[in-house]
Amino acid sequence: MKHTLSILMLLVLLPTTFTACGTKDNALPKKEMAIQLYSMRDTLNRCGKNYMPVLEQLASWGYTAVEAANYNNGLFYGTTPEEFKANVEKAGMKVLSSHIGHNLNGEETANHDFTANLEWWKKCIADHKKAGMKYIVNPGMGVPATLADLQTQCEFLNEVGKLCAAEGIKFGYHSHSHEFRRVEGKVMYDYMVEHTDPQYVFFEMDVYWAVVGGVAPVEYFKRYPGRFTLLHIKDLCTLGESGMVGFDAIFNHAEEAGLKEYVVEVECDPYPSVEESAIYLRKAPYVKASYK
Secondary structure: OHHHHHHHHHHHHOOHHHHOOOOOOOOOOOOOOEEEHHHHHHHHHHHOOOOHHHHHHHHHOOOOEEEEOOEEOOEEOOEOHHHHHHHHHHOOOEEEEEEOOOOOOHHHHHHOOOHHHHHHHHHHHHHHHHOOOOEEEEOOOOOOOOHHHHHHHHHHHHHHHHHHHHOOOEEEEEOOOHHHOEEOOEEHHHHHHHOOOOOOOEEEEEHHHHHHOOOOHHHHHHHOOOOOOEEEEOOOOOOOOOOOOOHHHHHHOHHHHOOOEEEEOOOOOHHHHHHHHHHHHHHOOOOOOOOO
16 A cells, blocks of 8 residues: 555656656557666656656657666665566566766776776676666766876776676766867777777767767767667757757668667656657657667
């Protein structure tokens, strides 16, 4: 009874658009598209462990997979890895990936000592494997002061990638706009792509932040073909509204990028942007049903 009352109270607090699970979009083509759960962060924070209505609503909007962003002390959104996986699948989606960062601190970077950090990663990777994660993605890091420090970070990413690969999980790095700044004359992002091992590290380019950083995503697909296993598909708010991001060109060069899956992320108010972004992609003739 307590659980039921909690769910009812949550639904009362949510926007009307959330509780109305209409069928107006059912005629649209079905496409494999993931949603970054950070898009629903405020609602999920209110939910606590009772997040099933959020997952069910996302599935009703056409999302087929989730990328988590809340791993903490062995739990995903307050539930065990096994419970999280079961809940996502019960909602009709799959667990795809997770953003989790545990970067080198200043002392570890200076000493080139990854030992303690990698021990943390071993537990983290084991938990993600229990949750059924296909990918683990580092959500970002700051701009190092020197190329030597950046090289150390790249070597560390390779080592984390090796640990992931040993457990059947692929490891990647997610970018913002600051990675397109220069470190000692070299573009940070370019250096990272060139100094990480493609066998162990892929890149999840956030196409919106790339544009904000002053670069064209397609030019990077051409420069580093095959390195972009995942993409964050994002706009200023709802996909396609700002005109800033050339989504048609991005998806038309998906094969060159090496794209296998894409993840929608909305950083503005998710209502109705998360649903409208799904509609945008499902209607877009240049977005394929699957990229596998």
